[in-house]
Amino acid sequence: MAGVRMYPEALPRVDDLVVAHVTRIDEGEGIYVTLPEYGGVEAMILASEATRTRKGKRTALSKLTRVGKQEVCSVLRIDAARGYVDLSKTRVSSEEVAEVEGRYQRSKAVHSIVCHAAAALGLEPALVYSLTAWRLSEQLECHAFDAFCAAAAEPGRIFDEQRTPGLSPPLRSTLLRLIRKRLGPSAASKVRAHIEVRCLGRGGVTAIRAALSKGLEVAGDASAVELKLVAPPLHVLTCSSGTAGAGIALLNRVIAAAKAEMKKHPGGELAVKDAPAAMDEKDADKGRASLLAQLEANEAATASMAVGGSEEAGSLGDTVVINSGSGGAT
Incomplete structure (x- = not known):
């Protein structure tokens, strides 16, 4: 859905790595792009940051990319007041490209689920995001994709009152239907x-x-x-x-x-x-297993601390203090 961002922030930060879709090439200025993760915000890959070339030698931008191609870039500068975002291709390694493309695929999966649920119930996608994906990502310290994958297997541990307060039953059931359909555990x-x-x-x-x-x-x-x-x-x-x-x-x-x-x-x-x-597990299966294992470890640690605290309190309550001055026990 155009105009809907995938993250809480309206714009990326300097040095962030982003996915950019090429919309126009201007040999004199640079490569015009949009940022799908941020609702299609317009940005530009500066001509000087499009490729690594020797000083005085320049390659035509049209030979480096094409309209419609997806590029991974680093954010150089941001002018939030004017909405200007300058990008660089040269400051991104091949390893970072693979990592960012993987993140983008996961974000797209979450985005599709959120937008379809919002459309089905006549809600704003940003509202659904704020009630679910963004909140879960912050609370669980993981990508929303992993949280949704875990919800497909154990919805009660993810979509509960503590982590998603204000989530209405119709929205919860619609989200779970879509999540199970797209991110459910592998059947084979x-x-x-x-x-x-x-x-x-x-x-x-x-x-x-x-x-x-x-x-x-x-x-x-x-x-x-x-x-x-x-x-x-x-x-x-x-x-x-x-x-x-x-x-x-x-x-x-x-x-x-x-x-x-x-x-x-x-x-x-x-x-x-x-x-x-x-073959390797699907990303959904990996994300689900990893997050559920983390939740179990956290819950076990919390329970252990609670038991230790109660035992300590009990031992203090049973302690007999000897008052050496009076020779009596208190």
Whole structure:
């Protein structure tokens, strides 16, 4: 939704890293962009900050980027009164680019959920943000994406009266419906393997196709096994299964059947480059597990402190103090 920012701040701060969408290129001035994380605020990548070049040598800006491209930039200067934001591309490392792009994808997921919930109930997105995403991010000291992911599994620990006061039941139920649909726990594990298939004999491509088809027959029609050619002779096999172990066993059977068929053809060979293994968890699963583990640790620490405090208070209450002056006990 245009004009709606993703963060509480209206503008970024100096030295912040931001995502910028290129809207216009002016060779004499710089690259005009908008900042989607801040409601589409206009900004500019200065011509001198668009690329690292030797002094006196200049590259055309149109060769460095194009209209519609997404760039990651560092904030140089901000004039809040005039709304000017100057950016630099040269002061951002490749590692920072990957980190910021990942953050932006997470922010976009939260943004979509918030805006859809607001539209469904006729509310302002900024209000929904302030009641949920921004508040949870501040209280839990995490990205709102992780908080929403945790809410998909344990809504009572995230959307409670302490962390989200003022959250109406209709808004809560609408948000949870959208969160569970988009960020819910993975229903299946994904497994992947890489194989190299060659046939230097007369069978050639026909033999390779026959061997791979034989392997896929083992999986059965109802299986979610997929085979894709990466670049000859490399192929990738993927499947979805209830558990990682079942998926690995299935791909091993597929590979064994294809390998046995390949041996029947002179010059045929099938080698396993990467054995079947579970693929990385989705970002949603990682964020959910990390935040819930943190909450459990915090709750355990709080409970331990409470028990220790009560025991200390009890021991003080039972203490007998001897008054040496009178010789009596008080």
